[in-house]
Amino acid sequence: MDTFITAAQQAKLQALAPYSNFRVGAALETAAGKIYAGCNIESSSYGLTCCAERVALFKALSEGEREFARLAVAADTEEFCTPCGACRQVLWDYGKNLEIICINKHGDQHTVELKNLLPEAFDDHLLKQR
Numbered sequence: 001m002d003t004f005i006t007a008a009q010q011a012k013l014q015a016l017a018p019y020s021n022f023r024v025g026a027a028l029e030t031a032a033g034k035i036y037a038g039c040n041i042e043s044s045s046y047g048l049t050c051c052a053e054r055v056a057l058f059k060a061l062s063e064g065e066r067e068f069a070r071l072a073v074a075a076d077t078e079e080f081c082t083p084c085g086a087c088r089q090v091l092w093d094y095g096k097n098l099e100i101i102c103i104n105k106h107g108d109q110h111t112v113e114l115k116n117l118l119p120e121a122f123d124d125h126l127l128k129q130r
Helices: 003-012 051-061 085-094
Strands: 023-030 035-039 068-075 099-103 109-115
Touching: 003 023, 003 035, 003 051, 003 068, 003 099, 023 051, 035 051, 051 068, 051 085
Parallel strands: 068 099
Antiparallel strands: 023 035, 023 068, 099 109
16 A cells, blocks of 8 residues: 555544544655655644644644645545645645545545645735735
């Protein structure tokens, strides 16, 4: 099995989801092939919870990475779990050309491009028009 996909599935096992019991793992691959994994981490103040996708991205960014190729998202669901709206926005800010690979509880995969998950995205080009 692809180590990239395995990294997302393994990260899911580390999820801290005591309130929702909805465990998600993510793996972000840089353009150079390095993999950063993350899991969702919940807070009793739900708004402070951080999704697996952002955890993986923030780990990579904090290590100086700036170019990303693909992101895997693994969840224990029948259907494919795509990134939430907040994650889509943050991912767009740092990886507009990301390929997103969603993995369900059976190990089935579905691939979608981030630009198709966030059409007409808000980003820095609008801020430069002021």
